[in-house]
Amino acid sequence: MPDLRSPQAPPAPPPLPPPRSAADLFGDPVDSYPPWLNPTAFVDQEFDPESYISDLRTFVPFETLRSELQSHLSSLQRELVDLINRDYSDFVSLSTKLIDIDASVVRMRAPLLDIKEKILAFRGAVDASLSALKSRLKQRADANQTREVLELLLDTFHVVSKVEKLIKELPSIPVDWSNGYVNSASKDHLSNGISLQHIENSTSLRETQSMLLERIASEMNRLKFYITHAQNMPFIENMEKRIQSASLLVDTSLGHCFVDALEHRDANAIYNCLRAYAAIDNTRNAEEIFRSTVVAPFVEKIFDDSSGTGGESADELVQDYKIIKQYIEDDCKFLLDISTRENSGLHVFSFVANSILKEVLSAIQKRKPGAFSPGRPKEFLKNYKSSLDFLAHLEGYYRTRSSVAKFRAEAVYIEFMKQWNIGVYFTLRFQEIAGTLDSSLVVASLLPVESSSSDLKNSQALLLKQSITLLECLSSCWQDDVLVISCADKFLRLTLQLLSRYSNWLLTGLAARKSKSTGSSAGSEWAISAAADDFIYIIHDLHYLVNEVSGNYLGHVLGLLKSCSSEVLDLVKQSILQGGNSLKDLLPHIMSSISDTLVEKSVEDLRQLKGITATYRMTNKPLPTRHSPYVSGVLRPIKTFLEGERATAYLTEHIKNDLLQRTAFEITGHYNELATDLVTVARKTESSLQKIRLGAQRRAGASSDVSDHNVSDTDKICMQLFLDIQEYGRNLASLGVEAANIPAYRSLWQCVAPPDRQNSISF
Template sequence: MPDQIPSPAPRSATDLFSDPLDSHPMWFKPSLFLSPDFDSESYIAELRTFVPFDTLRSELQAHLSSLNHELIDLINRDYADFVNLSTKLVDVDSAVLRMRAPLLELRDKIQGFRGAVEGSLTSLKNGLSQRAEAAAAREVLELLLDTFHVVSKVEKLIKELPSVSSDWSNGDVNSMQKSNALSSQHVENGTTNLRETQSMLLERIASEMNRLNFYIAHAQNLPFIQNIEKRIQSASQLLNASLGHCFVDGLEHRDVNAIYNCLRAYAAVDNNGNAEEIFRTTIVAPFIQNVIPHGSSGGVVAASGDELENDYLQIKKHVKNDFKFLLEVASAENSGLHVFDFLANSILKEVLEAIQKGKPGAFSPGRPKEFLKNYKASLDFLAYIEGYCPTSAAVARFRAAPSYVEFMKQWNVGVYFSLRFQEIAGALDSALTAPGLVLVQNSDSGEEYSLNLTLKQSVTLLDSLRSCWNEEVLVLSCSDKFLRLSLQLLSRYSNWLSSGLAARKKGSAGSNPGCEWALSAAPDDFVYVIHDINCLGKEISGAYLDHVLRVLSSCSTEVLDLVKQSILHCGKSLDDLLPLVISTIKEALVQKSVEDLRQLKGITATYRMTNKPLPVRHSPYVAGVLRPLKTFLDGEQATKYLTNDARNSLLLGAATDITIRYYELAADLVSVARKTESSLQRIRQGAQRRAGASSDVLDHNVSDTDKICMQLFLDIQEYGRNLAVLGVEAADIDAYRSLWQCVAPADRQDEIKF
């Protein structure tokens, strides 16, 4: 037994005032260390808020020392049992074998039981699946039976309609009653009862049709439903026809009960529009026709004039005397007929149609005085109509109705400036929404123009700008609005250009209409844009600005300065678009050149695994790389309209971008060729070693990669000569120098020479 570590000497019995050896401060609680959720970091962080770190460290070290002493005491106290533990572990293997047998037997039983349970579970699942299928089939069968019963019921009820109404639906009820020699009062009472009975039966049929529609919606793809579809359609048509006759007769006789039942029937089959249309054509239209004639003869219409105030007064009387009864039925509380909107879809719709056909000049703003009078009368009429709406929600629904929206669209509100705004801005907007750029002849722009603008859009802009400050158009009291319109015109034109350029760069117009011109425009078309931007910029900052300042010469100097700055700012926004247009032309030309550049990928197929000798001529594709750029620069448009600065900028930019793409494609081709060559070389060396050949034998023939590089070298030499023909020094382009270093032989790396 090893020497035991002496325990600390016991404290003297007389040592009453010193701390006990295992005592701790009140804030230190070792019991917390045994907690399952003990976290050392949070424990230390909490104690450090009021205990110095050195004190905490000393106390933890003291506690650690105490734990070590306690562990040693425990080992020394039970050392004999610890040593004798190994001597008691005898015949463990026999015990394991004795325990294994029952465990194996238990496992076999569990596996057998598990198999039985799985078989039962599978059988149960199959049974449940069959039960679900049977339930689904039963549900479909019940649905089909209900559908068949409802169809039969509807057909039976429809057959009862003639027996109840006889010839009443054709309007012969009075003659039928007279033929029976009944009194006129009896005829009227009989007709009323007959009409009410008819409407009740129609409401019942409509409810059954609603139920039938519900069934069909849940089984519309089944063959049975398709077989009875004709019966359903026939029943629906008969119902609509009979319901229409009954509703018309109820309206003509103002039978409230019959009208109520018919409306409930229409609501049941969700055919509100038919009821609204019948009321419009049967009741509303004849009265409105008398107020605002709109027949084929134009003489009466012209004689009545275009004023609407008196017409609205008569229409209000008809609304009160002839239309109110139906409105009260439809708006009755708890009637369930709030789905109908006779105010908008019947009355207002008919009034709008009558004005459009009978007095179309009432909507025309060509005569501002009459237009404004008619507009105010129309607002008063709408306010009167809204008085029949029972709730604020009904008013909101009335204002949101398509007829109301269409009615308000007819009135182009505003005074003189609004008229001119539509005239001036509309002309420009129409020109800018054209699907493409429209060229104009010199005669089209008029002799008054000193500018030789080439596009109709630009000519329209200049026309609109000059119209704003024309003496026959301008009103000085509205000069601020005309100035704003002028700036809006310039902004609209600038936005048209920038949006088109952005759409072309993106590749689609998206949700921005008016950008199609840029997608279909050729590079030569953008030359016209550059020319017009230059001309417009000079005109706006020159003669046009001077003319505006002369017109506003009565204004203060401060105002004139603000006007000048605003116009010059808009003119500068046009000039800022020039680099974008040039960039667009450049991208189009580069894209065409890249199509020819892609042919260099065929060089690999030409020399890979072939016995072709080293090339001595450049590839045919090189001649077409710069052809789009040269064709563009030599074209009539670029020669006539491009300035030297724009031409040089375009030439250098396009040549640089084409060379960059050339370098990227060539570098990628060479990299792939070298990797392939390296892989093939390793394969050959491995084959030689397996065949016993000497690995020292080298192939002195020229490799495929060398042939590819030589072909590329010849190609870029020709490409450099073509650049020189255009006036571009190839050596000044960084990408060309990189391309030269990539494919040139070792003895030609230092000097670029064609």
């Protein structure tokens, strides 16, 4: 290209020096960017401003982002100016080089327009071809669909015709099966696919007809498939009567053949008939025929015979089930074996549920409805358990767990189980057992078991009728003629409620005895009138009940529930042991009640201690030399109790020692309180009298020296008390109690002992 520049053009300026590095004195860039702003991302081919800004705004404020972007824009503008200044000569000469651009554009536009027209024309041709192709493909699809429908209709017509033709051959087989074989005159009628080789080989007519019916059933199954895929078509609707008529004839003929095969127990014919029923999906009809033909007659006969016996056992089912089991083994097992044969395809039948169990349930409801009534719990439970045993026997005819699960899911099985109202049965048993215990606990007194004196040493039995009733009720909950395993949780709860009821009965009575008022608590009168010896019976019975509940009784319950998981057994064990511990926790309360009774009697004798003051106050009696008579009676109640016949026979040494220690401590405490009050009052009284005497002597001018070397009344009283507590200590020692170990006794000794004997307790 020729040089178009003017010859007068000034020379090009010298090149500018490279721009100074944008860094300060320390080497850091002046226009540095924050870490989150990457300018190189802006020149990326796939850069999206909206997504870029939305990502940054999650952790950068909008104002900061806008400020940084504006700063970057200013930096780009400065860089652009620097580039223009550096290459200014090239920038200025750019416009002089763009000469005749319009002409070049016109020359280039013509071929481009030509190419565009060709492309549009080719595109139109392709669209037209594509449209024609789609139209023809649609026509082809419609034709194929029409052909398929036509073939379906033709197949349906052929199948209907074939079924009708096969059905017409059925009456040609003689109805009389007594000869068992086809004669030669019948061979001409069996020409539609059924070989006569079977007949020539002594194949029975029954089996031959069953084979023909099986083939018809398979064709009916095909027909059902075709009709399902060709619904609402006029051709099918016109053939509906023919199809219904054929179905009715097939069902009737198949039913007659199946009944005849059952009567003659023809295994091959039965097998073919069942396959035919399975093919047409009419298992219920086969089950109903077997129920009415085979099961119903012998079940009706059994219940007619048992109902005619009358009496209380008229509603019992045990014997009926026994006979039914034998009949099933004799008359039904042959069919059950055929229907449960492996790989036979006959698993769809449930003759056990829908034939046998259904007929048995119907017979019970009609002939023995009282068998389902829980109003007589014993008979009801007997019938219920025998029914469960009968169901288990029926389940034995199934060979797999899945088939057993299917049997239990049958509607007739569920209906059979609904007849047994176990909830009402448990309610009646609950009222019976709990009512028995309540009746024994509402009496006004304890009821010891009558026994001779020789039986008193027998501590291996309960002594109170209330306790015996409790144990009998507890045992009743888990007896074979009461317990229903499916309600084991309810009977366990009843067991714990019985233990709680007995415990509350004792606690309520003890509380009423302590307050000396029965109040509104019924059944607590026994505790008010009970003597201390009567509580020995309770202590003995509590020990016996705790040992029995936590031992043999618990083992019996766990043995009945051994089929449960270990977690369930652990919970049952803990709950029963907790119930036994609740009885054991009553022992301290009983001991406390006995102790309170004995202490109350002893305190009555201790009240005579107040007479010591009257004996020595304002009298000239000398110092006492022996203990008071009342001391001998203080410990007499506890001694009499422990040496009594009941305590000797039924209380252990540990319990007797515990009672002795508890009672001795409480009696000594009361003794200390009364004696301390007595000495305190005596000393106060003596101090007051001494002051009165001193005042009288001063007024009379007598000498103030009143020390006449006589022993005071308080000293006499203390000496008497000292002699008494020595005797009391000796009495305690004779019972086996160390008086020095009782804090109240030591305090009493310090109060009344002479000064020279304060530090040593001896008697």
